[in-house]
Amino acid sequence: MKKALLSLAILATALSAMTQNIASRLDTLMEAYVKAAGFGGAVLVATKEGVVFEKGYGYRNKVTKAVVDTNTLFQIGSITKQFTSAIVLQLLEENKLSMQDFLSKYIPGYPEGNRITIEQLLTHTAGVYNYTNDAAFVEHGSALPIGRDSMIARFEFKPLDFNPGEKYSYSNSGYFLLGYIIEKITGQTYFQVVRQRIFKPLHMDHSGFDFADLNGPDKAMGYVSSEGTVPAAIVDSSVSFSAGAIYTTVGDLYKWDRALLAGSIISPASQQRAYTPHLARYGYGWVIGLVDGKKVVQHGGGILGFVSNILRIPEDGICIVMLSNEQNYQYLPKMTMDAYGILSGKDIKPPTTKVAVILDTALLKEYVGEYQISSTFSITISLQDGHLYGQASSQGKNELFAEKKDLFFLKVVDADIEFVRGTEGKIEKMILHQNGQNVTARRL
Numbered sequence: 001m002k003k004a005l006l007s008l009a010i011l012a013t014a015l016s017a018m019t020q021n022i023a024s025r026l027d028t029l030m031e032a033y034v035k036a037a038g039f040g041g042a043v044l045v046a047t048k049e050g051v052v053f054e055k056g057y058g059y060r061n062k063v064t065k066a067v068v069d070t071n072t073l074f075q076i077g078s079i080t081k082q083f084t085s086a087i088v089l090q091l092l093e094e095n096k097l098s099m100q101d102f103l104s105k106y107i108p109g110y111p112e113g114n115r116i117t118i119e120q121l122l123t124h125t126a127g128v129y130n131y132t133n134d135a136a137f138v139e140h141g142s143a144l145p146i147g148r149d150s151m152i153a154r155f156e157f158k159p160l161d162f163n164p165g166e167k168y169s170y171s172n173s174g175y176f177l178l179g180y181i182i183e184k185i186t187g188q189t190y191f192q193v194v195r196q197r198i199f200k201p202l203h204m205d206h207s208g209f210d211f212a213d214l215n216g217p218d219k220a221m222g223y224v225s226s227e228g229t230v231p232a233a234i235v236d237s238s239v240s241f242s243a244g245a246i247y248t249t250v251g252d253l254y255k256w257d258r259a260l261l262a263g264s265i266i267s268p269a270s271q272q273r274a275y276t277p278h279l280a281r282y283g284y285g286w287v288i289g290l291v292d293g294k295k296v297v298q299h300g301g302g303i304l305g306f307v308s309n310i311l312r313i314p315e316d317g318i319c320i321v322m323l324s325n326e327q328n329y330q331y332l333p334k335m336t337m338d339a340y341g342i343l344s345g346k347d348i349k350p351p352t353t354k355v356a357v358i359l360d361t362a363l364l365k366e367y368v369g370e371y372q373i374s375s376t377f378s379i380t381i382s383l384q385d386g387h388l389y390g391q392a393s394s395q396g397k398n399e400l401f402a403e404k405k406d407l408f409f410l411k412v413v414d415a416d417i418e419f420v421r422g423t424e425g426k427i428e429k430m431i432l433h434q435n436g437q438n439v440t441a442r443r444l
Contacts, residue, residue: 025342026053030335032350034058037331038226038411041324042072044250045339046257048317052343054250060220060325062229073218073247074323075211075234076308077301080246081175082274083194083256085122085285087182089270090197096185106181111156116164118181121174122285123278129158130171135394142240142304143212143233148180151239168279172243179242190242198265202255207248209237214247220325222305224396226411232305232327244303250321257312257319275314291337292344300333311336318343328396330413354409356401363405364388367419371430371441379430379441390417 026045033039040058044051056068091097097118103126104113120126131154132138155173162169179190186193191209199207208214212234221231237245259265266274275297277288286297294315301308309332311320320339322332341348364383372378380391381400388408391397400408406419415434422428432439 022342023053025348026339027055029338029342029348029350030055030057032352033331033335036351036353037329037414038326039324039329039331039335040068040226040326041322041329042068042070042074042250043323043335043339044070044254044319044321045343046254046317046319047343051254058325060218062221062223066217068220068325070250071206071218072220072323072325073206073211073214073216073249074220074308074325075222075244075247075301075303075306076253076323077240077244077303077306078172079253079299079301079308079310080240080242080244082285082299083198083246084175084178084182084190084242085274086266087190087193087197088118088122088178089266089274089284091182091185093267093270097181103177103181106184107152107177112160112164118178120164121178123282124168124170124174125166125279126164126171126174127160127162127167127169128171128173128177129155129161130169131155131173131176138235138304142235145236145238147238148183148241151176151241152180168282172240175243176241182242191237191245194246198256198259202252202259202265204248204252204255207246207252209245209247211245211247212236218249220306222303222325222327224305224327225398226326226329227399235304240303244301250323253310253321254319257310257321260312261314261317271314291340298336302327307332309333309336311340313340326412328398328412334414351414354401354403356409357404359402359405361386366427369427370444372444373432373439373441378444379432381430 030039030043034057042056043053045053054070056070056072058068060066060068060072092099099117099119101118102114103110103116107113116126182190182193198204224232260271274284274286275288275295276283281288286299289296291313294313296311296313298311305325305327307324307327307329309322312318320336322336324332338348367381367388368383370378370380377393382389388400389397390400398410398412400410400417402408408417415432418431418433419427420429420431427443429443430441432441
């Protein structure tokens, strides 16, 4: 008996040492991203045994210098969709709807509603126009409250992008409609339903929806970039609604993950449906993939001022959550996979810090212009107050930092831009180096 107890003690000590080593390596990795790419946010990493790492980095308020910690509240944008899909699956389990129900059953008179099914809304295959494609509305109108019917009117009369079921196209409008259907079936608001069915049973006490009116020291201010100190506008919860309104903490998302593992919110059979890939590997509120031969379910989120990412490997009980209060921070997917690499014992090299040099303004002017990648996609280089900026079609403007003459890097994403000169010394094209690819753009 004493030998058995001794063996258990030795095993516990070994596991503790292993966990501490993983935590140390994860912290080193995150600190490297802070230094090299300006990461600010909160991170949680868990295995089957529980949380092995949880920490905050940077500032939740850049003016007051209040730091991010594990209690900091972030908007999570489209990660909200997996909560919406879970409610739909609960209603399916209760025989209150069918995946093949047509939209017209719940919203009579909706254009083409007799061709669009609930499952197509869940899998982004309904062809419904995505209301966030309206950049002017997102920038100037999304911070204002709006009624359900008025919001639906913004997209219901837009032509379908394709015949329902034929293609995939990400649509926040589709998930907005799912929230509306949930309200029709339950007789409660979407927010009440999620609180009653998910937040309260799981004691997700730090989660909610109305971020604009939220007060308290844990609320993070959202920013457009790591250099900026002016908070981004907050999208009103009536606009983001069931497609992206939730705010939460890394700890509450861990409770969500454990409930899914335990099958306490939706049954294993329902989860199997949710994790079954349709077009573009999208399930019901989850993107489905494989890592090391194991099924991975994940989703990212982006909303004014915030980005987020959650990755789960149910077979191993692995959950990785990363939340940032910098809208244009695009490293989270890579950071997530690097964190997984550490968990799986791989040799992960942390990012290196690139040092920006100052180039003469006359030289910077030589790079200004439009560079065409395709007939519908180009990158515009502009100069403002001595700083060079790049702006891709339908995207935000990001500063370029000079590593040396004709070679620049971005801080919001792991990418380099190389300018190529012709025989006469003038800039003729640029090459975008990103994600292992080299994309050439011709100067117009």
